[in-house]
Amino acid sequence: MWLLRQGAGRPVAQGTLDGLLGAVRHRRGLVADRKVLQQRLHDQLQALCPGLSAPAGHGRALALADPTGQAVLGCAAAFAGRPPTVRSLRARASGRLTQPTARFWVDRWRRLLPPPQDAELRAERLGRDLARHQALQADIAAVETQITRLLAATDGQILTSLPGVAVVRAASFAAHSLPIQRFATAEQLYAATGLAPATYTSASLQRRGRIFRQGLAEHRDALMGIAWGLSQYSPSFRERDRQLRARGMRPIQARVALARHACRLCHALLQTQQPFDEARYRLARHSRGR
Numbered sequence: 001m002w003l004l005r006q007g008a009g010r011p012v013a014q015g016t017l018d019g020l021l022g023a024v025r026h027r028r029g030l031v032a033d034r035k036v037l038q039q040r041l042h043d044q045l046q047a048l049c050p051g052l053s054a055p056a057g058h059g060r061a062l063a064l065a066d067p068t069g070q071a072v073l074g075c076a077a078a079f080a081g082r083p084p085t086v087r088s089l090r091a092r093a094s095g096r097l098t099q100p101t102a103r104f105w106v107d108r109w110r111r112l113l114p115p116p117q118d119a120e121l122r123a124e125r126l127g128r129d130l131a132r133h134q135a136l137q138a139d140i141a142a143v144e145t146q147i148t149r150l151l152a153a154t155d156g157q158i159l160t161s162l163p164g165v166a167v168v169r170a171a172s173f174a175a176h177s178l179p180i181q182r183f184a185t186a187e188q189l190y191a192a193t194g195l196a197p198a199t200y201t202s203a204s205l206q207r208r209g210r211i212f213r214q215g216l217a218e219h220r221d222a223l224m225g226i227a228w229g230l231s232q233y234s235p236s237f238r239e240r241d242r243q244l245r246a247r248g249m250r251p252i253q254a255r256v257a258l259a260r261h262a263c264r265l266c267h268a269l270l271q272t273q274q275p276f277d278e279a280r281y282r283l284a285r286h287s288r289g290r
Contacts, residue, residue, distance in 0.1 A: 020150040021175040027143045027168070028218060034136050038064050041073060041133060044126045048081040050113050052105075060104070065137070067095030070130075072105060077127035081115030147171045154178060159266060161275035164229025172222035173266060186267035193220045195259055226266065227259040236282045237261070 041064055045053045052072070053062045063069050074092035075084040086102045093102075116122065148167045151157050156174020159165055183189040190196055194215040230237040237258060244254040269276060 016150055016153045017175070017178055020147065020154060020156075020171060023143055023147045023150060024172050024175040025218065027140060027147065028172075030136060030140050030143065034133070034140065037129065037133050037136060041126070041129055044122065044129065045073065045076055048076055048115055048119060048122045048126060049109065052076075052109060052112055060108075062105075064133070067093040067097050068101060068105065070094045070134075071097055071102075073126065073130045077123045077130055080119040080123040082119075083109035083112075144168060155180065155270055155273060158269045158273050158275060159226075161269070162226065162230060162234070162265070163276070163278070164231075164233035165226050166229075169222065169225045169229055172218065173226055174270070176216060176219040176222065177266070177270065180267065180270040183267065186264040189267050190223075190260055190263040191215075193223050193259075193263070195220055195223065195256055195263075223259050223263055223266075224255060227255050227262040230262055230265075231255065231258055234278065236278065236285060 042053050045062075053064075062072060064073060071089050071093040075089055078084075078092070079088075083106060086099065086106050089102045089106060090097050090099070144167070151160075151167055151171045151174065154174060156170055156178055159170035159174060160167060162170075177183070177189060177192075180189075183192065187196075192215045194217075227237075231241045232238070240261065241254055241258060244257050245251070249257065265276070265281070
């Protein structure tokens with residue numbers, strides 16, 4: 001109320017932007033739930049079939065969201081931790097599972113210790129959590145379909161022209177940045193994400209500290225995601241990333257620095273509604289000496 005009286009309040013978003021923001025936040029919550037559930041599935045599989053799901057760096061890891069992981073979980077629940085046949089494993093795959101891959105997991109399964117004494121109870125719990133995980137995957141796919149439709153009706157669709165930035169990343173940033181007229185400059189938009197460094201000033205001292213972290217964490221995460229995608233798929237940003245790391249920056253520091261350049265780029269695209277052109281961006285960057 002105080003902000004409204006001072007004229008600094010922001011009107012409630014209506015229509016498509018409001019729907020896009022709601023869908024983006026709903027997906028974020030679902031993804032957080034999926035992360036917790038996948039960790040629980042890993043723990044349950046490890047207890048039921050000790051050593052089958054190896055952690056990263058300890059052999060071939062099992063990605064539970066892939067068809068192979070879904071097939072392994074399904075067999076573990078169906079057979080109470082006992083090793084299946086190659087045919088049974090492939091029959092429970094939700095997608096493509098090759099014969100050599102199925103043979104690898106079956107052979108690895110047969111070399112494990114026997115299941116625990118309460119394997120039947122553990123398998124029952126695993127089956128219920130697996131069904132919950134599959135339902136969660138379907139919910140995420142459904143909300144992503146909604147996000148695709150909503151983003152196409154906003155100015156944020158132009159962000160999908162960026163390399164490494166698909167619908168979800170573009171929608172996550174656009175939902176918190178639109179309408180872009182609220183931010184007169186790219187620096188104002190960057191400050192709104194909370195990634196701008198805090199400035200300390202006194203009579204004889206002026207220095208910059210850590211990032212300020214004002215604004216919404218979702219906005220900040222969305223910009224960092226765009227910066228990561230550009231650093232992987234845009235030659236200009238890959239080159240800039242290498243330069244920053246060569247100057248001694250840690251990976252997270254380099255990504256924050258890249259996020260500032262990505263924010264300038266996103267602000268320009270949202271204002272002009274012109275798709276990204278790699279050659280034009282590289283030429284403009286070198287002409288400015290950046």
